Amino acid sequence: MATERTLSIIKPDATKRNLTGKINAKFEDAGLRIVAQKRIQLTLAQAGQFYAEHKERPFFGELTEFMISEPVVVQVLEGEGAILKNREVMGATNPANADEGTIRKEFALSVGENSVHGSDSPEAAAREIAFFFSGLELVG
Numbered sequence: 001m002a003t004e005r006t007l008s009i010i011k012p013d014a015t016k017r018n019l020t021g022k023i024n025a026k027f028e029d030a031g032l033r034i035v036a037q038k039r040i041q042l043t044l045a046q047a048g049q050f051y052a053e054h055k056e057r058p059f060f061g062e063l064t065e066f067m068i069s070e071p072v073v074v075q076v077l078e079g080e081g082a083i084l085k086n087r088e089v090m091g092a093t094n095p096a097n098a099d100e101g102t103i104r105k106e107f108a109l110s111v112g113e114n115s116v117h118g119s120d121s122p123e124a125a126a127r128e129i130a131f132f133f134s135g136l137e138l139v140g
């Protein structure tokens with residue numbers, strides 16, 4: 001399997017509860033390397049642009065307001081099959097359906113406040129990494 005990069009976000013419910021280190025340990029234990037990382041405060045416009053594919057969903061307003069409620073940690077994770085591996089480490093969107101040992105099972109509060117975002121395809125990973133990081137911030 002090829003080495004990939006994927007975009008991860010540690011969401012406001014997790015940054016607020018000071019869980020960044022515990023979540024990063026889950027990534028590293030799974031063999032994912034954090035190759036770029038920064039803590040930022042999103043604007044409502046940026047959150048809306050990032051989640052544009054969900055614009056028509058009933059939870060769009062709730063989601064974007066949540067994403068600006070506290071700073072987030074955006075990061076690039078690298079590893080063999082990193083996109084799928086990260087989705088496995090994250091667990092199901094709704095923590096009630098997430099497997100034991102996953103980030104969402106352990107830390108998520110609800111289907112909305114679910115602690116982490118992870119790209120779901122190579123196309124999304126490329127788009128989402130470029131949304132947050134410049135080439136200069138990505139060390140090869």
Ligand code: IDP
Binds near residue numbers: 063092112116
């Ligand atoms: P994913 O984050 O597991 O890829 P998506 O279906 O792409 O899940 O949804 C994006 C995000 O939107 C979720 O992670 C969650 O924060 C939020 N979300 C999804 N479904 C609901 C819902 O039914 N109510 C509130 N928020 C939701």
